[in-house]
Structure formats: structure tokens, C-alpha cells
Amino acid sequence: MYVSETKLKVRYVETDQMGIVHHSNYYAWFEVGRGDFIQKLGMSYSDMEKKGIMMPLVETYCKYHEGAKYEDDIVIQTFVEELSPIKVIFNYNVIREVDSKVLAKGKTTQTFINKDFKIINLKKNHNDLWEKLQQLK
Numbered sequence: 001m002y003v004s005e006t007k008l009k010v011r012y013v014e015t016d017q018m019g020i021v022h023h024s025n026y027y028a029w030f031e032v033g034r035g036d037f038i039q040k041l042g043m044s045y046s047d048m049e050k051k052g053i054m055m056p057l058v059e060t061y062c063k064y065h066e067g068a069k070y071e072d073d074i075v076i077q078t079f080v081e082e083l084s085p086i087k088v089i090f091n092y093n094v095i096r097e098v099d100s101k102v103l104a105k106g107k108t109t110q111t112f113i114n115k116d117f118k119i120i121n122l123k124k125n126h127n128d129l130w131e132k133l134q135q136l137k
């Protein structure tokens with residue numbers, strides 16, 4: 001199984017009055033990790049869109065274990081839990097780099113659609129991308 005690792009430093013703007021990262025920012029970090037994962041396939045998300053493939057979220061989840069704090073160096077691990085021709089489930093681990101503590105675990109489910117917002121079968125319609133994803137799960 002392929003695991004993409006994306007490093008970030010917590011910015012002040014991402015923290016709340018308690019001095020910890022606001023929970024909504026984890027979903028933005030998942031998106032950063034997912035974009036990096038796709039980039040490592042040899043294309044960007046905008047390249048996928050140019051081919052007529054979009055991946056809207058249909059479900060999200062996050063379990064928070066400990067809050068990240070301002071200036072923490074974190075690693076977002078992104079990997080595929082499940083892949084079918086019509087959807088992909090990504091998993092995420094948010095890890096504080098200094099002590100390898102898992103701060104949060106998350107998941108997003110996305111479907112493959114075309115520009116008309118119709119679900120597509122990636123294996124049938126874009127076999128090149130399907131094959132790349134198959135190699136990484």
C-alpha cells in the first residue's frame with residue numbers, strides 16, 4: 001500500500017482561542033494531502049478536471065485524538081482504503097512530527113463524475129488513471 005506524506009507547519013490563523021487548531025482545518029489538510037497524493041500519480045487535480053473527471057466528496061469523517069498547536073510541524077499521511085470503478089475512500093493520519101503522535105485520523109469518500117455531474121466508471125472511461133490508482137492501493 002502506498003502512503004503519501006505531506007508536511008505542513010501549523011499557522012496561527014488555523015488556531016482558535018484555546019491555542020489549538022480549529023477542527024475545521026483538518027478537512028482542509030485532508031484536501032492538501034489528497035492533492036499531493038494525486039500529484040504523485042503524475043497529474044494534478046486540475047489535469048483530471050481537464051480530462052472531464054471530478055471527485056466530489058460524498059462522506060467525511062474525522063476522529064480527533066489531540067489538538068495540534070501553532071507552529072507544530074505535522075505530517076498528513078494519505079492512502080487509499082478502498083477503490084472501485086465509481087468511488088475511492090481515502091484515509092488520513094495527522095501526525096505531529098516531533099513525537100510521531102497521531103493527532104487525528106480521517107476519511108473521505110469520493111465518487112468519480114463527469115462535467116455533467118453523472119457518475120462515471122473510471123475503469124471503463126479513463127483506464128489509464130484507473131491503472132495508476134490500482135497500483136497504489
